[in-house]
Amino acid sequence: MLNRVMVTLDNEAEVEHLARYGKMIIENYPNVEIVGVYIQPGIEEYSYGAGVDYDIKGGKIDHELKIKKAMETEEKIKEKFLSLFENYKFYSKTGDMSEVFLNELKLFDLAIISKTDKINHNLKEILKKHHKPIILVPDLDKFSLDKILIADDQGLEVNKSVFDFINAFEKVKEFKAITVNISQESVKDLTFYLEKIEKKIEYIFEEGPVDEIILDCAKEFDMLVLGNLKHSFLVEKLIGEAGVKIIEKIKKPVFIA
Template sequence: MEKIMVLFKYYNDAKLAIENFKSLKKRFGFEILPLYIKELRVPTGVTFLSPSMTMDILKEYEDEYIEDLKNLLLKEGIKDELVVEMGINKEIVQEYLKKVDCLMLEETEYLDEDFLDILKIIYKPVIIVNKSVSSFKNVVIISDDGVKVNKSVNSFIRDFPQVKSVTLLSWNYKYQENNLLELLERKGIEAKIEMFNQQFNTKDEFFQRMNEFDFIIMGNLSKSFFFEKITKRMGVEIIEKATKPIFIG
């Protein structure tokens, strides 16, 4: 049985993460390790007065939020105790990843520093939730046939052996060169290919089609996130445009 660490943040939607976990549990039998890391600095976009006064006010709200989160977990039938830590987010996440098979966290609206730091150091698969709850039934792979998406697909096959059919969705890529298709067929997974090309389609059409699926698989970004954002690389755009959970292996 797989175990997922769900990382809760003060300024994120705990209900959204919990509902996505419950969906994973219902479909795949996942267990949970709920983790909350207390803030050491003022989150991006949160300002009241001076930084020190802002942190004092935030701590009061944060303690209240933690109690509410514990009650919410119980209300939703999750009896596993909420683990509360204080420290550097990425260091704590690295340590607790040793106990689980994958990580779930919520995308922040502007891909803030904490979110990107965690993506840089993860050594196990991550599920990014954003905007909606998934049934995790209709799976799409965003494929450029690169090494990173191949790695994600291998991790997905290992962690979700129940999934036997997927769709490969590509942007500006030639069908004949898609080696990932051969891998999926060898693993006994039926794969349908949909090709989008800038000569005939817009990116908005591509992202609209992507969001018609329940679960998105993509390759990891490079560690130069801001370079990729500035150069408008597809990986960053997928995270920003997706309304459904994303799996990165």
């Protein structure tokens, strides 16, 4: 059951589409609490030397300007976030992005993160270490939970993601699962279990390049459910396996548990 969702913010440009995604969740699950958490790295260093004269000309002024700019940026993000949806909550944290994120995630059921076309260091660390589900959200005009696609490689990781998704978004009743280069006879599908909880799943079987096929199929869906990359992320990044390619190239939200 979904109770609290963390909208993770680290710059002004991503506020609007992440808040819009939060609104979509609220529309489907009115009792969920949405909280914006602004994480700015390095702010703690600004308190160093407060009120101290510097030997280097202009050093203190530069330091104070840096503090002022950081505070102004935080205020802009807070005002923009809360102006979009007045019922949301907001607070800020400082420090290493991935470390703060993982610590704050302890207080939430899942986190929403802005998805870009390239996985940076912070997201890499989050994908390796996250202990709750996350949704990577691209900048889109509209969001929905109507059509959900599961990238089913028959692994334990995707099985966990599916069950975590079901627990979080219990109103979703129908799914499609795509398996690539796996024979229909060998698939252990979820039909039997899902029927017991009044949900339906339909399987799509394809052959060919895994990432290309899943990316093409995902265009028709509102979200892709993907297995986590915790144990194999660095290897996948080096050899260019499908999971990382999909995350970087997909233009739809991705759920990873």
